[in-house]
Amino acid sequence: MVYLNYQNITITFAMKKEVLFLITDATQSEKMIHIPITQVVPGMVIARDIYSRNDQLILVKGTKLLPNMIAKMMFYTIESIFIYKSEEDIYSDSSYYNRIKQSEDFKNFKQTYDDAMMEIKDSVNLLLQYSNQVPEQQLLHKVEKIIRTSKNKFHLLEMIYCIHEHDDLTFIHSINVALICHVFGEWLQIPPHEVKILTICGLLHDVGKLVIPKEILNKPGPLTKEEYEIVKDHPEQGYLLLLNHKMDERIRLAALEHHERYDGNGYPLCKYGNDIHPFSMIVAIADVYDAMTSRRVYRGAICPFDVIKLFEEEGKQQYDVKYLIPLIQKIAEIYINHTVKLSNNQKGEIILLNKDSLSRPVIKVDNEFIDLSKHKDLRIEAVI
Structure with missing residues (x-):
């Protein structure tokens, strides 16, 4: 009898708890909105826990968002x-x-960039409709016009970092990834003729999005589950689209594999390790790097050291380290001798990188040297 009473109390309590939860959730749902990640800005407060594709908890409900988040x-x-x-x-x-x-x-760079983007957009649209051969040299020439306006590889990445949001995000992102792939290829000492192929891989990696209905691709609000699945199908769509064109096979593979991850948690084929082509892996790194660093009119770009930290701490499982580590080392080197603002509002100059903790360099503040690898309570908040 006591046992049954205990069970009844437990069941009653559970039911009451569930009812209270539903009422609370209903009340809170009136205070929450669902927005695409591209519209998220620092200061917003998360209304529901956020999980990755493999159910890893990323951020908890109630968190006030910072740029690194x-x-x-x-x-x-x-x-x-x-x-x-x-x-x-x-x-x-x-x-x-x-x-x-x-x-x-930057003004000269942006003018050349905008002109090249319109030419590339026209070329890609035409080849998808009428041609059975991708004009690789023609596309490459347009990308190289942009590259020639920069002083060096570091300068090129800084120019890309400052490009604002454009009406056609698919094309601007594709050009950015092509430029980043060019820089990455040279940093990795890939032969020049191979860097050209890698650059085209970056330019056409998202070509599958061109067959997705524009009302889905450019939807201002969040996608439904069905719409998300359509967008998620773009790697396979891109591969099939390019299958009808004469080109280097690695370009098709980059379109298919750029969302695959080294640990097998990517899509669409869940490939892992060396099953993913090296060029596809480099494009994948460039793709995510541009997504994280690209500026938005309403948000601005995210601090590059937050990006480096993510690649350091969580990228080693998702990307091949023989490509990832040299690339983030080079990215970090861009900011040596630059002035930064720390999370305690102090300002200083980066004078030395920590090889094992690239996101935490040594900073000179007045006459003091602060090794961020030994001061975990501090972080670089912005380059100023």
Whole structure:
């Protein structure tokens, strides 16, 4: 009898708890909105726990978003989240990147970039409709026009970092990934003729999105589950699309495999390890790097050291380290001698990188040297 009473109490309690939960959730749902990740800005508060594709908890409900957290969601290709309705905090660009945007170098770069983008867009649309051969040299020539406007590889990445959001995100992202692949290929000492192929791999990696209905691809709000599955099908669509064209097979593979991950948790084929072509792996790194660092008019770009930290701490499982480590080392080297703002509002100059902790370099603040690898309570908040 006591046992039954105990069970009844437990069941009653559980039922009451469930009812209370449902009421609370219903009340809270009126205060939350569902938005795509591209519209997320620092200061927003998460209304539901966020999980990765393999059910890893990334961020918990109630978290107030910081730029590095947004980078983390992009790293895991989170498409949309629930946030509480509130006044949005405005993310202010660092003065360093404002200076770049005002420079003549950037203005010239952007003009060449915009002109090349329109030409590339026209060429890709035409070849998909009428041609059975991808004009690789013609496309490469247009990308190289952009490259020639930069002083060096570091300068090129900084220019890309400052490019604003454009009406056609698919093409601007594809050009960015092509440029980044060119830089990565040279950093990895890939032979020049192979770097050209890698650059085209980057340019056409998202070509499958061109067959996705524009009302889905450009939807201002979050995608439904069905719509997300359609978008998620773009690697296979891209491969099939390019199958009808004469080209280097690695270009087709990059379109198919750029969402595969070294640990097998990617898609569409769940390939892992060396089953993924090296060029596809490099394109995958470039793809995520651009997604995390690309500026948005309403958000600004995410601090590059937050991006480096994510690649250091979580990228080693998802990407082949023989490509990843040299690339993030080179990215970190860009910022040696640059002034940064720390999370305690101090300002200093990066003077030395820590090989085993690239996101935590040595900073000179006045006459003091701060080794961030030994001061875990501090982080680089912005390049200024």
